[in-house]
Amino acid sequence: MNQEDLKQAVAQAAVDYTLSRIEDDSIIGIGTGSTANYFIDLLAPHRHRFAGTVASSEASAARLKSHGIDVHDLNSAREVTLYIDGADETNPRLELVKGGGGALTREKIVAAVAREFVCIADESKWVDHLGMFPIPVEVIPMARSHVARQLVKLGGDPVYREGVVTDNGNVILDVHHLHPIASPRQLEETLNNITGVVTNGLFALRPADILLLGTSAGVKTITQSQ
DSSP states (O other): OOHHHHHHHHHHHHHHHHHHHOOTTOEEEEOOSHHHHHHHHHHGGGGGGSSEEEESSHHHHHHHHHTTOOBOOGGGOSOOOEEEEOOSEEOTTOOEEOOTTSOHHHHHHHHHHOSEEEEEEEGGGBOSSSOSSOEEEEEOGGGHHHHHHHHHHTTOEEEEOTTOOOTTSOEEEEEESOOSOSOHHHHHHHHHTSTTEEEESEEOSSOOSEEEEEETTEEEEEETTO
């Protein structure tokens, strides 16, 4: 199986898992990226099984609406039953690096609200230690140079993601050379405490609850307790 086959397989597993967990009034959180797109497409035939969705990006919202799936404002959602999203890296503790697609802030907000966070990924995203994938940091535009200097002091090599403006109107610095990250939780807090940072792509303070990992041997279900 190639990588696209693995993404489709894990997306189908996520649809099956979702259908086993939701009720008629459930709101489903939907992430952003290629694996999440497969999930949206496969979820569409079951759109009458739940009340609607909240989306972590304008791109995902548009894709959901194109399938006739209701998209709600998060502020109006009583509860988000599940949040389904991909990752750029995941370690055995289900701490993640996310934000390669630039939607990290809204992804982190939906993950914080959701009762259960289900990560879907193919086996290429599995790592022992986070940090080989650059850590995205969303930054208020006027603070970009200040934040970059602080990131250098932490040992990182920040690279401005040219031409990218997030759905929130901010810019992204991708921080290289932080591998291996000894304490993702501590680094997440440190990065968020830099003035001008909105948030960063480490999901360690709120890791995934369940990982559905697409492998050549099939889709594996991994939980934090394993």
